[in-house]
Amino acid sequence: MNEKPIKAIIWDLDGTLIDFKINSVKARRKAIKVLRDYGIQKENLSIEMPILENVKISRAIFNELGFSSEKIKEIINEVSNAVIQVEHEAAIKATLTQGIDQVLEFAKKKRFKQAVFTYNTHNNARISLETAGIFHYFEVIVGRDDTKNLKPHPDHLKIICEKMDVKPDHIVVIGDTGRDIEAAINIGSRSIAFLLPSSSTSCG
Numbered sequence: 001m002n003e004k005p006i007k008a009i010i011w012d013l014d015g016t017l018i019d020f021k022i023n024s025v026k027a028r029r030k031a032i033k034v035l036r037d038y039g040i041q042k043e044n045l046s047i048e049m050p051i052l053e054n055v056k057i058s059r060a061i062f063n064e065l066g067f068s069s070e071k072i073k074e075i076i077n078e079v080s081n082a083v084i085q086v087e088h089e090a091a092i093k094a095t096l097t098q099g100i101d102q103v104l105e106f107a108k109k110k111r112f113k114q115a116v117f118t119y120n121t122h123n124n125a126r127i128s129l130e131t132a133g134i135f136h137y138f139e140v141i142v143g144r145d146d147t148k149n150l151k152p153h154p155d156h157l158k159i160i161c162e163k164m165d166v167k168p169d170h171i172v173v174i175g176d177t178g179r180d181i182e183a184a185i186n187i188g189s190r191s192i193a194f195l196l197p198s199s200s201t202s203c204g
Contacts, residue, residue, distance in 0.1 A: 012175030152182035
């Protein structure tokens with residue numbers, strides 16, 4: 001089997017390029033507060049569950065209560081804005097993964113295109129990269145607000161491939177979580193698992 005030459009590197013953000021020290025508990029508490037304000041009972045929510053799971057449960061309850069789709073969307077946007085604020089606090093304090101700038105510079109000299117796909121918002125991802133001093137290495141950033149289907153769904157990577165005009169079998173995905181590697185498998189590209197001795201809770 002002849003492998004196609006690599007033309008682009010798609011990077012995960014948190015835990016791979018940067019250390020994004022988000023206060024996950026604070027973010028979950030803010031999300032839960034918004035949901036409680038709209039009538040979701042305490043026993044239906046958990047600080048231990050991911051925000052998306054709490055939102056999923058709440059959406060079902062809102063539907064049962066007869067909330068309109070427009071109202072539910074408004075509530076979920078309010079949750080999102082509360083979480084984005086906490087993410088922004090982390091973005092302006094993002095630190096570079098040790099030695100990653102040398103890898104990025106090497107890739108640049110080899111003329112590889114480079115992009116980022118992340119669970120973070122586009123704007124907070126950009127701020128994180130600027131704070132860490134590596135924003136200039138990337139042609140494309142695709143955050144959770146740029147796609148309806150997040151990794152490991154192939155759409156997250158498909159958007160990047162389209163923007164950079166490369167085919168999936170010409171890219172390599174580098175990330176520190178299973179969903180990064182699974183995304184690569186789902187789109188038919190190669191991948192590299194990036195592991196650190198100790199890693200923060202990744203938001204992507």
